[in-house]
Amino acid sequence: MSDMKIYTPEGVQDILGNGCYGKRKIESKILNLFASFGYEEIQTPIIEFYDTFAVEKDMMPQEKMFKFVDQQGRLLVLRPDMTIPVARVAATKLKQEQVQRFCYVGNAFRYNEFGGGKQKEFTQTGVELLGDKSPQSDAEVIVLAIQALLQSGLNEFQIDIGQTDFFKGITEETGLKPLQEENLRVCIDTKDTIGIKNFVEGSDMSSDLKQVILNLPELFGSVDVIDHAYEFRLSEKSKRALRNLREVLDIINGYGLSRYVSVDLGMVPALNYYTGVIFRGFTYGIGFPVLSGGRYDNLIEKFGYAKPATGFSVGVNMLMNALLRQYGSNFLEKPKTDMLFYTDRNCEQKGYDLTGYCRSKGYTVEVLFNLDDLDKMDLTKYKMLVKMEQENIIVTDVKNNEMIGFSKEQFIRTYSGRVS
Incomplete structure (x- = not known):
């Protein structure tokens, strides 16, 4: 085991x-x-x-x-x-x-x-x-x-928007039993056109109802889908749902975001839970x-x-997962730590005081406790190496490998606040 x-x-x-x-x-x-x-x-x-x-x-x-x-x-x-x-x-x-x-x-x-x-x-x-x-x-x-x-x-990405009362207004006229309605709902929500066809052909509902149910998976796309839906014989409940949906879409358009939305009148998740407008967000490369x-x-x-x-x-x-597909791993990359700070053994107390100052000015500061560990460090994680000596502070730019010496007063004036 x-x-x-x-x-x-x-x-x-x-x-x-x-x-x-x-x-x-x-x-x-x-x-x-x-x-x-x-x-x-x-x-x-x-x-x-x-x-x-x-x-x-x-x-x-x-x-x-x-x-x-x-x-x-x-x-x-x-x-x-x-x-x-x-x-x-x-x-x-x-x-x-x-x-x-x-x-x-x-x-x-x-x-x-x-x-x-x-x-x-x-x-x-x-x-x-x-x-x-x-x-x-x-x-x-x-x-x-x-x-x-x-x-x-x-x-x-795309936000698909539906309205549960549109489907409820249809099924209320069919006289279906709850289990039959649930089976039909699942077929429509999953766009199972064969299952929908078999269900409709085996029922005794009116030809008008059969027509609208068979077309539900196709009632998907731009706001024009709402106009298309009115071509079928609908109950007043279904019509109210369409009016409500159009009002919502008009408001979203007022925000200038209509390019991100589409209409899906065949979106019918758990009907005993949802009571009106429903929506789902999809993006490329993600199946859910x-x-x-x-x-x-x-x-x-x-x-x-x-x-x-x-x-x-x-x-x-x-x-x-979607962002990884869009950008690769770069969007996850943590920013580099501003300073890797270490001191000579005889001036550690001064170093701790200076690291506190740097953090108070917005810099990220990591302290190296043992100077012997410097060779083991991945220095690409840092922007600067800061070494505190008895009289001077030595700053090394990791990217350019440039080294500059400062007095404490010069260092404080130079690093008086972090610039992004």
Whole structure:
């Protein structure tokens, strides 16, 4: 048997050096963007009661959760999602009638999780906008999703937008049983045209309904898709969904971001969870969405307080994979440390004082404790080598291999503040 203590389990990974730096940089940029829109960051625990996630069995099947039992015999889980805990908090500790904006970043855990790059542990960052049902709030979270990808450095992507009530308005007229409706939904959401055709041919629904259902996978593309959808006989519910979708798209166009969006009326994820506009973000070379979101007006009510809501989450691991494909590994590269600092043995105390000064001026400073280790160091990681002698300070420019001597006063005047 192999020595398990030196390995990690399947589906989790160590993130090291440049990878960790790049990940934190992405998260920081996105959180700063959220803050600029007035979103307040909150943190929820990694460990939750199983019952918290059992309220949404369609979105969170129990077999996907990491479950365990506490000392009292209560069933706990590692959180498999970030939105549901936010809903719990909003309905309990932060129960208010006013509009609320929350954002987060944190790790979630699922079996068979594809959203984190086939990882069982993955990082999500996102927003939840609570207390407003208007097209403006739907548009705001989509605009934030677009700008989050742009802030991360991703240039080539597309946000597909749909409306769940368009499909619900169709199926309500078919008289399908819940299981039949779910089978049809899966066929349409996966663009299984053969499955849709077989389903329709085996049903006794009207020819008008058959026609629109058969065409659902093709109702995808520019905003003109909405006009095309009106060519079919639609229920009033489906028409309202199209009007709502057009309003949202008009607002996004007002932000000047319409080139990043397309319409997909055949996007029909779990219908018992989503209640309106839905969207997914895709990019080249990644087979799964890098972000997803939508309106979920009924979720918070399941925790005892009715409040409409919309939001989205970005799969940070998937986004990193996309950025690696777009830029190569360069975007992950950690900046060089400004100074590698070392001293003669008889002036260490003066050296420690000077390193504190340099850090206070914004320089990154790494101290070499043992001068004998200098030959073992990878000097390409540093911009300067700084040696503190009894009377002088010797600065070596690593790139040009140029050496300059300073007195302490000259050094302080020269390095009075870091320039990026």
